[in-house]
Amino acid sequence: MVHEKSTIDHIDNVDRSHSLVEEDVKGRDFTVADTDLPPGYFRSFSFIGSIFAIGAAFGCAVGGFSLIAPVLAIINADVGPDPNIIWLALGYLLTTSIGLILVGRITDLFGRRWVFIFGNVIALLGAIVCATAHGVPQLIAGETLIGAGASVQLSYSFAVSELVPTKYRFIAQACIFLWGIPFSGLAAAVSYAFIYQTSAGWRGIYYMLIGLNGATTLLFFFCYHPPNFAMKHGTARQWEFIKHFDYIGTIVIILGLLLFLMGLSWGGTLYPWNSAHVIATLVVGAALIVAFVFYEMFANLKEPLMPIHLFKRRDWVVILVLWALGAAVYYANAILWPGMVATVYSEGHGTMWIGWVSCIPSCGILFGEYCGAWYRKKTHMQIRVAFIVGAIFLACMATSTTDSLVRSGIMIFIASSFIGWNEILCSTISTIVIDDQREIGTATGTAGSARSLISTICSTVFTTVLSNRLAKTIPAQVPGALVNAGLPAGSVASFLTAIASGSAAAFAKVSGLTPEIQAAGMAAYRKASVDAYNTVFLTTIAFSGIAIIFSIFAPNVDHLLNSNVAATLHERNTDTVVGARRKMEETNV
Template sequence: MHSIKTTSEEVERIDQVRGSESISNQVEEPIPEPHLNWRVIPVTVAFWLAWCAWQCTFNLLSGIITYVNADIGPDSNYTWAIIVITIGIAVIWPIAGSLSDTFGRRYFFLIGLTFSVVGSIIACTAQSIPVLIFANTVLGIGTAMHQMILAGISEIYPNKYRGVALASVNFVSAPFAGLGPYVAHIIVERLSWRWIYYVAIIIDVVAFVLLAAFYHPPKPYRELSPQQLLKKIDFFGLILFALGLTVFLVGVSWAGSKYSWSSAAVLTPMICGGALLGACGFWEVYGTKNPLFPPFLFKDMKGFTNVILICFVASMPLMSSLTFWPIQIASLYTTDTVKIGLYTLPLTFSTVFGGVLTATIRWWKPTNYYLVGCACLYTVFTGLLSTLGPDDLNKALAYAFLYGTGVGLLEIAIIVIIQFSVSSDHLGVVTGILSSMRGIAGALGISIYSSILSTRLAQDLPQRLAAATLPLGLPENSFPRLLQDIFSSNFQDIPEIPGMTAAIIQAAEMASKLSWAQAFKPIYWLGAALGVTAVVLSYYTHDIRPKMNNQLDLDLKEHQPSHLRNVLHHHHHDDTHYSKEGEVEQQEAHVHGAV
């Protein structure tokens, strides 16, 4: 028994040595170009399809959720049909990513696709909002596992093509991510919102068949039995993390919209969830030998912690802008639904375009300067968005495109960088933590921005509207009704207000636009401040270009265990440069033989 315990501890110590090696110490000799197995092609197509499926259900539904509520509602909780998907991604993905590093990713992909198909079937037959929320909860579990594609596609191509591989995922999703708002409105007008789920079902089924047939990667721990693998799972930490983050995000989702930030309905879940997450962190550091999220990852400031912080400060403005940009378009420039969809495209499409441009990261040296450039682009145009007024439509579209390009570049580039900052046997967990941080930041950003917007509008609009309309002859007893109609966007009833004239309507419209323009300014000021933080953090990240070589982390050749611990990545290490690595390999071979 003592021998087995010692062996397990040695395995964990070896894992930490591998995972905590700095990028600067991982200088590789030239590695021959690997010959990719033909299975890479159908597996890549399956990854593309699965990514498109979740973009279809999430992005398209987000753009038409009010139409869905009108069809099978109305229900005041209709936005939870979207929120449950984001919570599912934030909670499930890092757990699934960590477990997939231990058990392999094949069955996580297949289980995730099954959840997605079942959730979509329930959703496309839903006749009420509560049923749709339940369906999207099931779908959210599958969607979380779809995110594993970011790790899965990275390891089946040589390191030098990792940026291209991740960029390709962004590129193929353009019809659903970049053109999502416009496509969604076309579907509603010509077909039915249920077709969003019909399309997702078809795509997911094809992806399932392709992965079931062709995706048979070697298992990470071929030398351990299923019972031994199960013993490696930190179930207590898993429960603490899942429960804590879920409760915390529920509180955040209520803040600023349904309840005020100071209400018990918001503070109670946020405090309780935060306490559970704190307990999870303490447990992971001091309470378990097999942590779900290895603490040594957070000790690498340049490779991991700074990148996580960049993700947080960049995701708050990004997720918020995707929510509030259509509102800004409708408030300042047009109320035509088709035009709103078209004017939203520069932002949504540019985030996809920026992600595709990440393929160029391989040719930049050092890569931390590349990241600084991306952060600068996003920061500058976030600030410029604060200057927009009612007559600046062309500027608005141009600024939104360049802002979105910077954010898209930054979002995908940090995935590439964080994946190279650890050994490949932690690829799932680091990518999962990054995506979870994006979800947390997005939820916080939307709540904070919503509070700022409503507060500033409530302060500015009454005074500005009164100054514009009362001198033109609007009766004082008609002013409260005018104010209420503008606040609730009930513009069609404004001409019926007693004492209303064409001149007063025109003045009220301009006053409303100016107030909205003022209300949006602090949102972009906050985004620019976060951008400056991202610029500084980006400078203090690793230059990962030395790792962008011919090394292949996972070979899909049948019965060829090339993954992680079982081979030396298709090449032999130089004894001089890799004395530490060789020592680890020898210890590992001894340990595995003992097991």
């Protein structure tokens, strides 16, 4: 009997040793119930400071683009002109799209703390470069750094979700979105205010980002102490993970996304769609993305960049698609509405008025996100309703006229609100439906990168349709109206050029132009423009329709909304993770 007991104990020890090795390789599971946390944990300086840092960093990330995009022409006029000014936006978009997929996986393996600190430092350096730039090339370099840092800062979804009980993840993300009010919802108005109402001008935007990025860096350093590598992997060595990291897959997907997104961004702007530049980058980029998928599937990697088993989870894939399509509709609103306001409805209004009215879709998105955060039950039904109602109101925007500012503003706000409702549900559910919360960064980062790719494709469709329609509606309506009003036919081209420049001096050079003729020509131009915009709003039906079909399969996560916290913060300079004592005791038993 003694020998038998000894044998059993030996086998048990071997099994436990084997389990420990497996656990070290995959990473410890720190999930605990909120009841196992010490009193006052959620009111501690570490927790509140971390939430504040994640939210402020999110504000810096969206502000690094949203505050600059509306005033690119003004910046170019000041430090340019330079035809490469478009790269100020492209540099940001490319680095964030690529970075999201890397940040999630790397922080899942090696820990989040220093990656988040380093990301905020990069964003800080980018803001300093932009604030002191005296030319467009320096601005592009700085904005690229801001985008690289933003790929970390935009990883808010899993960073905040793992720190709170699962049932409160929706509300936690809504708290983060509060930072979107000044940096996204009111971005156009804030940008115009810096330029027209301060002596700092557009550089004031970067001064503000310098201060906020500096504050977030300090907060992450002093407050943010999630599980580090040693806590995650026990006796495993970092070198083993570094040695087996998926470098080939990383290079392939970076090149693939870079080329494909560059092709999409170039098409119809820097180069024609049928040019070799656009076709080559799109084809090669798409081929590399496909090659990356096959490589991840069949290369038998120890540490794949994108675990293929994630895509075997139908609920997660459906949410990914719905999240991306919702973002595509959001970009339609954010891209189309400001241009529509400036072109169709700006007559008799000042610059600041245009900035405020342009904020309507972004404010609607934020309003919907806050509304959707509070009722966390039956999320699958909420997603279906959100897409149906949002799609209806967005399609109704196709009835806009040159005199329908109030009606169109209300419809775009309602449509954006329901899309925002979908945004917070999908972004949060993507962190819940995965099988293993130890892969929350990988799953959410992959979903965020895919969302960026799909939404970029969709927004490219919208802008291409708009430019193609304007190329038809303006020649069909404006010249005839000008000639009928009395403008010499030979002056029509000069009038159209003057519209593009928007300056009084350009109109003064148009031969034979009178105030009455100019009024008639501008009325025709606004009518031609609104007809083109209406066509684009009709094209959103295609994407909304696909989303409505996918929403039928949206998962119900009611049964997953428990009180478990996936990762806890620990005290500085200690290896004791808050809430881990219970797990240690259970292991010893």
